[in-house]
Amino acid sequence: MSLDDTLLDEPDELVEIDAQRMLASTASAGAAIRSTLDADDGHALGPLVEQGRPRSLCVVGAGGSSAPGEVLAAVAGRGSPLPVFALGGPTLPGWVGPMDLVVAVSASGRTPEILTFVSEAQRRGSSVLGIGAADSALQEVCSNSRGVSFWPVSRLSPLQDVQKARSLLWALSAPLLLLAGELGVVADAREGLAAAADRLDARAMQCGVEVLTPENPAKDLSIHLTSGLPLVWGSGDIGAVAARRLGRQLAENADWPSVVGVLPEGARTHAGLLGGPWAGPASEEDIFRDRTLDSEPQPRLRAVVVRDAMEHPDTATIADAVVQTCERLDVPYQSIASTSGHAIEQLADLVGLVDFASIYTALMQRRDPSRSAEEIDPRFGRWRRTEGM
Known part of the structure; x- marks a missing residue:
């Protein structure tokens, strides 16, 4: 797998790769x-x-x-x-x-x-x-x-x-x-x-292709996501939609896998991942490992917590616990919170960020983010009613 995060600060190259705009x-x-x-x-x-x-x-x-x-x-x-x-x-x-x-x-x-x-x-x-x-x-x-x-x-x-x-x-x-x-x-x-x-206009300005990585939250998030296997949790109704959106956009735009859950249930079902072999920081590479058997180091979890400003207090407690557990177990994470305002406005703010991040995740791999399921297999495209249904 070829990843080049320096490419994120080359606007002309990014635009060239993003042929379908x-x-x-x-x-x-x-x-x-x-x-x-x-x-x-x-x-x-x-x-x-x-x-x-x-x-x-x-x-x-x-x-x-x-x-x-x-x-x-x-x-x-x-x-x-x-x-x-x-x-x-x-x-x-x-x-x-x-x-x-x-x-x-x-x-x-x-x-x-x-x-x-x-x-x-x-x-x-x-x-x-x-x-x-x-x-x-x-x-x-x-x-x-x-x-x-x-x-x-x-x-x-x-x-x-x-x-x-x-x-x-x-x-x-x-x-x-x-x-x-x-x-x-x-x-x-x-x-x-x-x-x-x-x-959304404000997000477009913050996350634009000309904005360099240190000041661009979408580019920064894409680097975090591609540093391992994203484990994405959403809290509240708004956060849940944004979290699922991130998982789908990573798959469709960037061909990048992720694990997505909704809190509080997601903490119960995914808690084992935080203590499992994929958790923790990536260890220093073993120069004596057999590359014929293990060609690449095992990827590590990269947690993302997408929080709803209107989340239920009980859900907020679980979300706080997730963040604290990531810190305790040394699992790298990013916490993204919606701002105050109308529910539509809050969701737009979160979705704007994750949409841009998913596209930069594709471009960092020099992949076209517009590829469709039909290009993998025509049967994955539009469903057609069969005779007799």
Whole structure:
């Protein structure tokens, strides 16, 4: 494995490796939210709001387009007046029916299972909102279906046609959060989105390619992550989503493995790792070791604790204990805490950091962070309904 952290301070080389502009796409997240706020004329959301609050809100998506459902569930929190479900394929739960609202999210607008979800939800009499690329199959299906609304997502990257769903989190989530605000599921959603856009702009400035490593929190985090096997814990609803986001983005953008858990349960299930053979600082290399049997030193754990400013006091106690245990056992760690503000703003701050860090983790390996699952094996791409289903 070739890692070169000095490359992080060579902006021209980083831009050359990042051929599909993942850094630029991530930096445009704040602009994507503002585009949504400016486009909100009530045309897509109005009919759904007029129907009143549904029994449940089911958000369906695949791959990178599945994240908006998790965002909404975290922001709505435990006090949500209705249940919010983030669902994947291949079918809707049997209980979904006329009293429920189904939001189908597809960045490309052509994901087969999402198109199937729209048709299935309509047959069951559910209210439906599609969110995806303009002039796509999803828009066509929604436009040709009575009572189905559609929100076209603007792509702000310089390379619009190749922009990945995993870099469009906020363009896909903002319409959903606006709808949740209108339904009374998320308080002050519009204000929260505006604050999140400002926070994402600030992150883009802090984590930009021209900012050198000592002043760049994303580059610094990427060095920490690539120094071993990341063990990522999230606390609270916001921290949990950001932690899972980091794990997924490391895998998809950087081909880098990690272990992800949510506190307090994560401390119980992963406690053994802190006392196991992967824990502790990397020892000095043994010059007498047999390199034919052990070509590289064993990687060590690198802990990351992603904390929610609104975490429950009991969870906070466990998170503090995790940090103290890392210090006691000499396990290198970084603690990342969300700042105060609206829940959307807090999540945006954390996600902005981990998204940039995952891209720098790829670039440090001279890997293209835009590679897709289909390039590994076409069967890992879009699921297709088989005959007879």
